[in-house]
Amino acid sequence: MSDIRSQFVKGFKQLGQETAEKLVENAGKIAESVITAQELLSDIKPLSEQELVQKQNEDERKKQKEISDVRSQISGRGVENEMEQIRHQKEKEEEEKERMFLENLRRQREEERQQQNMNMEIMSSSKHHKNKGGNKHKTQQPDETQMSQTAEYKGKID
Helix, strand or coil, X not given: CHHHHXXXXXXXXXXXXXXXXXXXXXXXXXXHHCCCHHHHCCCCCCCCHHHHHHHHHHHXXXXXXXXXXXXXXXXXXXXXXXXXXXXXXXXXXXXXXXXXXXXXHHHHHHHHHHHHHHHHHHHHHHHHHHHXXXXXXXXXXXXXXXXXXXXXXXXXXX
């Protein structure tokens, strides 16, 4: 059992050594292949004062030209007219919405009136049928003695 352990430990050490050797070799290769910034940009030289001013002037001219192009496009399109058209369109849409709302409200009220009229007609016709019954003579009102359970009234003596 101890023999197996010792062989396992030796194998593990050997594996660690081989891995370390490979890492060192690969690290050396990586270090050789790294390009420094100086190597990469060696042919680029800093601008002199005159070249820097000239470059800034050129950039400013380009910017001014782009601004003038945009302004000419805007003025050529008639932005004022487009804005006015959009305002009119929004006003028309709002007026249309308001008109539709008022129309719906008027229609709803008209329907309510018609419903009320129908209800009134139904109520009046049902009362009319009751009056048309065969009992056309008036019934007599009972006298006070019949209405009283005790038949005692003030002012009347039995």
